[in-house]
Amino acid sequence: MIALFKTVIHLLAGGSFIYLYLLIDSGAFGADPVKDIIHFAGKSAINLLIATLLVTPLAKLTTYSPLNRVRRLLGIYCFIWATSHFASYAVFELGLDLSLLSEELLKRPYLVLGFSSWLLLLAMAVTSTRTMQIRLKSRWKQLHQWVYLVAILIPVHYLWSTKSEWIEPLIYIVIFTILLLLRHKQILNIFQTLKLRESFR
Ligand code: HEM
Secondary structure (H helix, E strand, O other): OHHHHHHHHHHHHHHHHHHHHHHHHOOOOOOOHHHHHHHHHHHHHHHHHHHHHHHHHHHHHHOOHHHHHHHHHHHHHHHHHHHHHHHHHHHHHOOOOHHHHHHHHHHOHHHHHHHHHHHHHHHHHHOOOHHHHHHHOHHHHHHHOOHHHHHHHHHHHHHHHOOOOOHHHHHHHHHHHHHHHOOHHHHHHHHHHHHHHHHHO
């Protein structure tokens, strides 16, 4: 069953690269294809982030715990699409000019949110293997809990990036709020642990 789920994920999340290529090749994108590529990759990444965060509540609801085994694959695809989104912006919009990137980051705070989230996704992707999980012990869980921060930053990054379209980003904010509310106990625990650490200092 899990093998079937994983195949579907590969077909959808991996196959979307072929779909994107076909869209570009057929000229289906409008007058500004670079913008459309950035949007396509950004939307794929945010949808995969939602899918990743949906796994735990779905596994609990269905009491089918093996479902948790597809979370890593979804997270990796989220990171791959986020990297494609970042890369298409850095290459096509900025011509890989790093000084321009730092100027843009200073000018547009929503890019700082996107960039910080990407760094967190990078850290999680790099440490997502079983070996890293064993090596990092309890710190692994702490590191991967940063995904909750990404779930706050990314919908804000989306809303802030748009000039006219409000409805869709607001729908994403509602979805992420629900996903975070479903984890309110874990999130409160994180705050309590942080408070405890403070009081021991
Ligand atoms: C280095 C990191 C990032 C950079 C530089 C970046 C850059 C951008 C830019 C320039 C836009 C606006 C495009 C436009 O309308 O002109 C945008 C929108 C967006 N970004 Fe990012 N982003 C980053 C990270 C992320 C990550 C990690 C995600 C998701 C996991 C994400 C998801 C989105 C989404 C969903 C949109 C809106 C797309 C749309 O308008 O349809 N971004 N980003």
